[in-house]
Amino acid sequence: MSSSSENSTIQLTPTRYTNKYGSCIRLTPTNFSRWLSGIEPMLMAGDLYNITTGTEQAPPPAAQNASTTSRAYIDDQSYRKRHRECWMTIYNSITESLQVRFRHFVRDADPAGMWTSIIQNMDTTQHHVSSGRLYSDFFTE
DSSP states (O other), X not given: OEEEOSSOEEEEOSSEEEETTEEEEOBOTTOHHHHHHHHHHHHHHTTOHHHHHTOSOOOOOOOTTOOTTSHHHHHHHHHHHHHHHXXXXXXXXXXXXXXXXXXXXXXXXXXXXXXXXXXXXXXGGGSTTOHHHHHHHHHOO
């Protein structure tokens, strides 16, 4: 699948995802570290990383009668656009088999939840049976 707009080209293959912020391999059950080293810079380049981690929250919504040039309106619209880009960037960067697993985060428009769930489920260093734990358990007296 490939689509383009005036500012960017999105390319999606079975193994790679590319957008206007960069390119990364798509996440599979076995390549978390390589995927993470590619997706984090893409999210940072797009000013999406803090939304991903949940450290940036939505600004207060603009009043319904707010001018389209008001700071509140502009901030609200900017955040909404980056929020959508955030979950689509994460979602497109994972393989189809994993998209099925994490699809409910897209329906709920929850990029921070998707990010946290991916890390908790795919990062083997986060599991209680990480290589460091196995090493220390093996060599304890």
